[in-house]
Amino acid sequence: MESAADLSHVVARRLDSAPDEFGAVASWPGKPFPLGASWDGEGTNFSVWSPTATRAEVCLFDSTGAEHRARLVEQSFHIWHGYLPGINPGQRYGYRLDGPYNPSTGLRHNRHKLLIDPYARAIEGDFIDNDAVYGDNELDSAPYVPRSVVVVDSFPWGNDPRPNRPxxxxxxxxxxxxxxxxxxxxxxxxxxxxxxxxxxxxxxxxxxxxxxxxxxxxxxxxxxxxxxxxxxxxxxxxxxxxxxxxxxxxxxxxxxxxxxxxxxxxxxxxxxxxxxxxxxxxxxxxxxxxxxxxxxxxxxxxxxxxxxxxxxxxxxxxxxxxxxxxxxxxxxxxxxxxxxxxxxxxxxxxxxxxxxxxxxxxxxxxxxxxxxxxxxxxxxxxxxxxxxxxxxxxxxxxxxxxxxxxxxxxxxxxxxxxxxxxxxxxxxxxxxxxxxxxxxxxxxxxxxxxxxxxxxxxxxxxxxxxxxxxxxxxxxxxxxxxxxxxxxxxxxxxxxxxxxxxxxxxxxxxxxxxxxxxxxxxxxxxxxxxxxxxxxxxxxxxxxxxxxxxxxxxxxxxxxxxxxxxxxxxxxxxxxxxxxxxxxxxxxxxVLRRHAFFEGRPLPGGDGCKDLAWFHASGRELHDGDWFDTALRTIGMYLDGQGLRHRGPRGNVITDESYLLVLHSGDEPVRFLLPGRPWAEQYESVIDTTEVSGTAVSTVAAGTQLLVQARSVLLLRAVRV
Structure with missing residues (x-):
């Protein structure tokens, strides 16, 4: 970043402009777009939108914290803009915008307040609570407000492998x-x-x-x-x-x-x-x-x-x-x-x-x-x-x-x-x-x-x-x-x-x-x-x-x-x-991450299984009254994967697994009758939350009254022989 002497040289001599009554020199006109601070290799263009301001300054801070101001002399499309040659990446800056301070009309301009650039690509320093950052007083807020920083966005991305996960x-x-x-x-x-x-x-x-x-x-x-x-x-x-x-x-x-x-x-x-x-x-x-x-x-x-x-x-x-x-x-x-x-x-x-x-x-x-x-x-x-x-x-x-x-x-x-x-x-x-x-x-x-x-x-x-x-x-x-x-x-x-x-x-x-x-x-x-x-x-x-x-x-x-x-x-x-x-x-x-909603209907060309079925602990499918039973704390959800086929690692077609998920939030164990054909002939345990790490190793025949422990989940793989 420039030293204090260098900044003074840049904003005064190089611009061939004498400071005005507020201590600011005039910038070159610059351009309105892009908004923010844009370095072009030789200097930086500053641009800030404000249709209600009557004056805009960009404030440059050197390595000692000293402030040097340049007035943005042009306004296009309600955008104040100006160009400062010799201002490089790493430069700390902010804005001061003058204009009416009239809260009853929603206007709160105050040139004594240093402002962060809304388009700043980097911001340095912390906001420190102090009376100077409030209201219509003439206290300078600069010591308490973070600085915007001029940044160049070059980075060696190479062939960045964006995952693009579905x-x-x-x-x-x-x-x-x-x-x-x-x-x-x-x-x-x-x-x-x-x-x-x-x-x-x-x-x-x-x-x-x-x-x-x-x-x-x-x-x-x-x-x-x-x-x-x-x-x-x-x-x-x-x-x-x-x-x-x-x-x-x-x-x-x-x-x-x-x-x-x-x-x-x-x-x-x-x-x-x-x-x-x-x-x-x-x-x-x-x-x-x-x-x-x-x-x-x-x-x-x-x-x-x-x-x-x-x-x-x-x-x-x-x-x-x-x-x-x-x-x-x-x-x-x-x-x-x-x-x-x-x-x-x-x-x-x-x-x-x-x-x-x-x-x-x-x-x-x-x-x-x-x-x-x-x-x-x-x-x-x-x-x-x-x-x-x-x-x-x-x-x-x-x-x-x-x-x-x-x-x-x-x-x-x-x-x-x-x-x-x-x-x-x-x-x-x-x-x-x-x-x-x-x-x-x-x-x-x-x-x-x-x-x-x-x-x-x-x-x-x-x-x-x-x-x-x-x-x-x-x-x-x-x-x-x-x-x-x-x-x-x-x-x-x-x-x-x-x-x-x-x-x-x-x-x-x-x-x-x-x-x-x-x-x-x-x-x-x-x-x-x-x-x-x-x-x-x-x-x-x-x-x-x-x-x-x-x-x-x-x-x-x-x-x-x-x-x-x-x-x-x-x-x-x-x-x-x-x-x-x-x-x-x-x-x-x-079947656990379907693209489309379940329909609860038999699968075309299947054996009578529905893509989704709900079971009572007694082994029957839930009926209308069950859905309104607020005391029901056990449910079985059958997910049929027969109709879902995908390519395996060798390009072979694989039929997805079918599962029975049993959730029981009751405080006492319950016996759950495992549904038989056409759903399955036996079930293999996949997850049992009563076990360490949910590990489950067992095979149970359909029609078995399986004891489900209090407050537990069972995930069973349905097997058709």
Whole structure:
């Protein structure tokens, strides 16, 4: 980067411009596109959109922190732009935009506030809470605001082997870049908690051995910690507080990688390592709000550029925001320039950073027209017609906190959804047997009641039992109440709707009987998830019996509460082995990952078997009354694979296996009569959750009354002789 003397020379003499009354020299005109900072080999073009500003300056910071200003002299299409020769990659910069400050009309310009470039490819430094970042005062905010960094996106991708996994071959693994690597003993200490740590061979080997096909990274867009957290000595760990939609979070780079924009290169190297291993990278993205929070929050970027355009202000009182996110503001993607920002960001992460898809946090907030969620909104239309973004994996969190925001099953084709109804139903069944089995049957088979009517497939359903927010699998079987005291909010934060069970003891216990039941319960949940039709999502550490001590909202816990514990335990080894077996079984069995919904009808040219059949413990098929029996806690699901044929490794045609899945959430054993012809003549045990690692080795004749233990799952392979 240039020294202080060099910068003075560049922005004054080389431009042949004397400083004006504000100490800024005039830039060369430059050009309006592309937005952001663009280096051409000789200098950098700066471009920022703001139709309401009356003056725009780019502020350059040298190695001593001294600031040098250049006025952007041209405005085209509401875009302020200028060119500065001699400004090279690694240069730290920001904007100052002058204009009216009138909150009653939604305008909040203040030239004393340094602003992050919305299009910055890298951001350096932390936001520090201080009076200077607030309101209409004349305090200079520069010492407390991160710097944007000029970046060149060259990277030796080579022939990057993008996996391009089809949905039916996808198994998602949600993880946190820092939390997954912070305690890993095989990762060098200086790489732990970083993109480079995630690319380490020890991590890649673990993911491959586990069998997952995609990592879904908690937010890695540059984010900031909320002022309220900073004031109590805490920080935002999860990252759902974005301030830079193009910039990989600098704190996840190595110490040297955090300087001069090198975090971009480290992120790309991580993606390349994942792709080489056949693993896709999906980003959890937060376009619904920003880290500027409420109207009286810090001015860091968008608020000072054009507040009323970037945010959804209340038409009745533009000094207030419409908040559908619970985070203080809602980004207004109805504004064409804001929609362009989101689309440009998405396209950048696909084309330049090579990511394979996105999970959209609080996606309903992006689709609100006025107050209602509009499935035909410009956001969806623009995504669907985009030749780049429409071709990657699109996952919606289909809700926000506003009225009518719960939209599970309502997103348009091309989209998949986090299926919150799957989570709730499976938890209810295994915790307390609530509601019988009617809703469970839909969830096990791809949720046709949610997705079949609009032409989507079972893979529209992203099935999950746990996610980053909420209990871990272990805690679902150990706690019935949240224990979030460590968060500093008097246990008021986090949901009370946990749908969990503690088996008579709240929290950890030395009671072997209780611990045996808890481990079996987790095996039940894992097995249910990985044999359900749809796309399964696991949360990192659940396969190792991870606990958060009953904390169901660990967003501020950047410590051992959230970090994965890599120490070996018997329970962890048990679940890890089971998870690997279930994933391998799923990959081998097309009937467990169907492209189309089951029809519950006999197969053409078959022997009378239906593609899907439901059985009572007495051995008969379920009748209408059974579906409304809320006390029913045992169900058998027969999946017929006769009609599904695929090519084996030698090109030979293989007929898929058929399975009988028996789920019993009752507290006492039950006898289950195994159905005979035409379903099967005998059954081979594949998974038995009463056994260590779910291992099962037995063959049972059809017509046998099989004893199914309390709270257990049996997966049996149907054999026709």
């Amino acid at each position: 949905w039916d071959d996808t198994i998602i693994y949600e993880l946190h870049v820092k939390g997954f690597t912070a305690r890993h003993p095989d990762i060098p200490a200086d790489l732990r908690g970083t993109y480079a740590g995630l690319a380490h061979p020890a991590v890649i080997s673990y993911l491959k051995d586990l069998g997952v096909t995609a990592v879904e990274l908690l937010p890695i867009h540059q984010f900031v910690s909320e002022p309220a957290l900073q004031r109590r000595g805490a920080k935002n760990y999860w990252g759902y507080n974005s301030i830079g939609f193009f910039a990989p979070h600098a704190a996840y780079a190595t110490h040297t990688g955090r300087l001069g924009g090198n975090q971009v290169r480290e992120f790309k190297a991580m993606v390349r390592a994942m792709h080489t291993a056949g693993i896709e990278v999906i980003l959890d993205v937060v376009y619904n709000h920003t880290g500027e929070a409420t109207p009286d929050g810090p001015t860091l970027s968008f608020r000072g550029i054009d507040n009323a355009a970037y945010y959804r202000v209340d038409p009745a009182d533009p000094s207030r925001y419409l908040d559908y996110t619970g985070c203080g503001n809602t980004l207004d993607v109805r504004t064409p320039a804001v929609l362009q920002l989101v689309m440009d960001s998405l396209r950048y992460w696909v084309t330049e950073m090579h990511v394979d898809g996105f999970r959209f946090d609080l996606a309903s907030a992006l689709a609100r027209s006025l107050h209602d969620v509009d499935k035909l909104s410009s956001f969806f239309d623009t995504i669907h017609q985009d030749p780049v973004i429409s071709q990657v994996k699109l996952i919606a969190e289909p809700w926000d906190i506003g009225d009518g925001g719960y939209q599970v099953g309502e997103f348009p084709p091309l989209w998949t959804e986090w299926n919150g109804k799957y989570r709730d139903t499976v938890r209810d069944f295994w915790a307390h047997g609530a509601g019988g089995v009617r809703d469970l049957a839909f969830r096990l088979t791809g949720s046709s009641d949610l997705y079949a009517d609009d032409g989507r497939s079972p893979f529209a359903s992203i099935n999950f039992v746990t996610a980053h927010d909420g209990f871990t699998l272990r805690d679902l079987a150990s706690y019935e109440r949240k224990h979030n005291e460590a968060n500093g909010e008097n246990n008021r934060d986090g949901t009370d709707d946990n749908r969990s069970i503690n088996f008579g003891v709240e929290g950890e216990t030395a009671d072997e009987g209780v611990n045996t039941l808890r481990l079996r319960q987790v095996r039940n949940l894992l097995t249910t998830l990985l044999v359900s039709t749809g796309v399964p999502m696991l949360v990192a550490g659940d396969e190792r019996y991870r606990t958060q001590g009953g904390n169901n909202n660990a967003y501020v816990q950047d410590n051992e509460i959230s970090w994965i514990d890599w120490s070996d335990t018997e329970a962890g080894a048990d679940l890890l082995a089971l998870t690997r077996r279930l994933i391998a079984l799923r990959k081998q069995s097309p």
